[in-house]
Amino acid sequence: MLKQRPFLIETLTAIGLIIAPFVLPHLGFAPNTVNRILVWGLFGLGFDILFGFTGLLSFGQSAFYGTGGFVAAYLLTRAGFGNVLGALVIGMIAAAATGYLIGLIALRRTGIYFAMITVAIAEVFFFVEFNPLSDFTGGENGLPGVPTPSFNLGFTTLHFTNGWSLYQFIALCYFIGVIIALRIVRSPVGAIFSAIRDNPLRATAVGHNIHGYKLTAFVIAAAYAGFAGGLLGVLQAFMPPDAFTFDTSGQLVMQTAIGGRGTLFGPLVGATVWLFLQDFLQSALGLGAAWKLVLGVVFVLLVCFLRGGIIGGLADLYRLVSGRRQRRDTEAEPDAETTAQPAPAPMQAKEVAHPAYSGPILKATGLTKRYGGLVANSDIDFSVNQGELRGIIGPNGAGKSTFFKMLTCEIAPTSGQIVFEGRDITGLKVTEVCQLGLTKSYQVNQLFTGLTVRENLTIAALAELRGKFRLDLFRKLSSVKGLTEQVEHTLALVNLTRRADTPVAELAYGEKRRLEIGLALATSPRLLLLDEPLAGMSPRERVETVKLLKSIARGRTMIIIDHDMDSMFELVERVTVLQEGKVLVSGTPEEIKTNAAVQEAYLGGVHGEIAA
Numbered sequence: 203m204l205k206q207r208p209f210l211i212e213t214l215t216a217i218g219l220i221i222a223p224f225v226l227p228h229l230g231f232a233p234n235t236v237n238r239i240l241v242w243g244l245f246g247l248g249f250d251i252l253f254g255f256t257g258l259l260s261f262g263q264s265a266f267y268g269t270g271g272f273v274a275a276y277l278l279t280r281a282g283f284g285n286v287l288g289a290l291v292i293g294m295i296a297a298a299a300t301g302y303l304i305g306l307i308a309l310r311r312t313g314i315y316f317a318m319i320t321v322a323i324a325e326v327f328f329f330v331e332f333n334p335l336s337d338f339t340g341g342e343n344g345l346p347g348v349p350t351p352s353f354n355l356g357f358t359t360l361h362f363t364n365g366w367s368l369y370q371f372i373a374l375c376y377f378i379g380v381i382i383a384l385r386i387v388r389s390p391v392g393a394i395f396s397a398i399r400d401n402p403l404r405a406t407a408v409g410h411n412i413h414g415y416k417l418t419a420f421v422i423a424a425a426y427a428g429f430a431g432g433l434l435g436v437l438q439a440f441m442p443p444d445a446f447t448f449d450t451s452g453q454l455v456m457q458t459a460i461g462g463r464g465t466l467f468g469p470l471v472g473a474t475v476w477l478f479l480q481d482f483l484q485s486a487l488g489l490g491a492a493w494k495l496v497l498g499v500v501f502v503l504l505v506c507f508l509r510g511g512i513i514g515g516l517a518d519l520y521r522l523v524s525g526r527r528q529r530r531d532t533e534a535e536p537d538a539e540t541t542a543q544p545a546p547a548p549m550q551a552k553e554v555a556h557p558a559y560s561g562p563i564l565k566a567t568g569l570t571k572r573y574g575g576l577v578a579n580s581d582i583d584f585s586v587n588q589g590e591l592r593g594i595i596g597p598n599g600a601g602k603s604t605f606f607k608m609l610t611c612e613i614a615p616t617s618g619q620i621v622f623e624g625r626d627i628t629g630l631k632v633t634e635v636c637q638l639g640l641t642k643s644y645q646v647n648q649l650f651t652g653l654t655v656r657e658n659l660t661i662a663a664l665a666e667l668r669g670k671f672r673l674d675l676f677r678k679l680s681s682v683k684g685l686t687e688q689v690e691h692t693l694a695l696v697n698l699t700r701r702a703d704t705p706v707a708e709l710a711y712g713e714k715r716r717l718e719i720g721l722a723l724a725t726s727p728r729l730l731l732l733d734e735p736l737a738g739m740s741p742r743e744r745v746e747t748v749k750l751l752k753s754i755a756r757g758r759t760m761i762i763i764d765h766d767m768d769s770m771f772e773l774v775e776r777v778t779v780l781q782e783g784k785v786l787v788s789g790t791p792e793e794i795k796t797n798a799a800v801q802e803a804y805l806g807g808v809h810g811e812i813a814a
């Protein structure tokens with residue numbers, strides 16, 4: 203997520219665009235090159251939202267670039283449409299609509315399969331443009347005669363014909379593109395894009411409809427591509443057929459990698475390097491087609507040594523320098539650390555009980571899960587009352603995690619029924635169940651690793667406050683009602699207030715485990731499932747976390763799986779023991795401790811540590 207410094211980036215962009223015509227010619231940039239850079243930069247704004255922010259690598263953006271470009275060019279050259287800006291907007295809408303339809307198909311798959319589908323679809327578009335639609339697109343001749351824009355203001359008419367004059371129009375379009383893109387990435391939707399990039403599984407589990415958000419990013423990228431495609435036709439007074447080629451898509455990906463993904467300006471910087479090298483090496487050094495050899499070497503070096511691209515490299519350098527400065531300041535003022543206040547006592551839980559329901563909060567009947575011939579859970583009957591603290595124990599492989607996964611609808615049971623607050627939730631999706639108020643923390647941390655602690659909790663809280671899908675693309679994150687309070691409340695609950703702005707990668711293991719619990723808590727669940735919250739912790743961390751869990755438990759209904767018997771017996775009111783996928787026995791901690799069958803189950807297995 204971009205830092206919220208109001209209007210700083212917008213102002214710097216405006217200044218850069220205003221001074222560019224005065225500075226760039228002295229650096230050897232022709233106006234036409236600058237205009238082409240801006241068109242690629244605009245194309246890249248949408249692509250970076252898709253790839254850099256949402257983590258969806260598409261190799262098919264040429265399909266939308268070409269669609270927008272040819273629709274606009276056709277309107278202006280063959281359909282007698284005189285309004286250039288209007289044609290560009292119609293081209294953009296056509297590309298966005300195409301993006302929506304393609305997205306519905308391509309987003310059914312992830313990773314390399316998604317990328318391959320986008321390649322295939324772009325190839326289909328290329329073929330269609332050259333063959334069945336050649337009457338409209340001009341086939342291999344393209345569409346010549348695309349006019350430049352002019353605006354009649356009544357008292358005068360503004361013409362943007364070529365060179366620096368056309369630059370003004372393209373620069374204005376780019377600037378508006380930047381403003382819109384910044385609004386999007388700073389909105390709740392933008393925050394969820396980053397969550398999907400970092401951990402789609404968890405983004406789903408905290409209650410977001412990630413398919414809807416991915417489709418949104420796809421359509422946004424297509425819209426930017428469509429507008430940029432139209433501008434290309436205006437810039438060249440000709441819509442070239444090669445807009446649809448794989449080269450176009452590949453060039454966009456490479457430019458974004460060179461400049462830096464997830465920065466919005468990376469594609470612009472990448473395009474600058476690309477086009478400058480192209481002009482310089484081809485014309486000034488006379489390398490002809492061999493210029494791509496040099497570009498290839500530059501690309502490999504950049505990707506190997508600057509994994510975040512040029513902007514990422516500069517940002518790392520800035521962080522290094524400012525980090526050193528901060529350390530110097532801290533050394534000069536040791537009191538700042540030592541006089542810090544002790545961590546605040548964890549806050550109590552919010553009142554989260556369901557107002558209208560009084561029966562068992564959860565009831566599972568005959569729950570069975572088979573993996574081929576292996577029965578992970580067999581015919582489990584299980585019920586938990588409102589406000590109860592239940593423990594589940596059992597030897598390794600007893601089926602505890604599988605049982606949790608079924609309760610949260612992460613996996614579907616082979617047979618059986620799950621009723622939550624009187625409602626049959628069997629067969630629902632994990633997102634829907636989380637929205638209903640049932641979620642879990644994971645045995646293995648599932649965090650948004652590229653974000654800070656606060657940003658992690660923000661993602662989870664947004665799911666509860668906004669529902670599973672909402673298109674508030676231009677809303678400020680800070681204006682979501684109750685968000686700040688909910689995040690601060692959860693930070694205090696899991697004792698991470700002082701680490702709020704720390705990136706996840708810099709947290710200690712125990713802190714990560716607490717954040718893992720915090721992610722579940724931030725969705726304000728009415729039933730919270732904790733899968734081995736103490737796993738991997740040192741004895742000291744366990745004592746602290748048990749204290750924390752006790753404070754979280756007040757006013758909540760929780761089910762906890764753990765292997766640490768002493769902590770479990772201290773924490774919970776009742777314990778259910780699973781063995782070989784079945785319920786062995788349920789009872790109070792005292793009953794379980796002295797139960798002969800439980801002793802046998804543990805002493806016969808790998809665990810011999812059950813407290814006597």
Ligand SMILES: Nc1ncnc2c1ncn2[C@@H]1O[C@H](COP(=O)(O)OP(=O)(O)OP(=O)(O)O)[C@@H](O)[C@H]1O
Nearest residue numbers: 573576577578596597598599600601602603604605
């Ligand atoms: N996706 C899967 N495919 C096949 N078998 C699975 C799958 N998930 C779990 N199992 C099997 O189901 C059984 C129960 O596994 P589960 O992870 O639920 O046990 P557990 O009690 O949580 O164990 P642990 O305490 O070690 O976490 C194991 O034999 C496991 O190998």
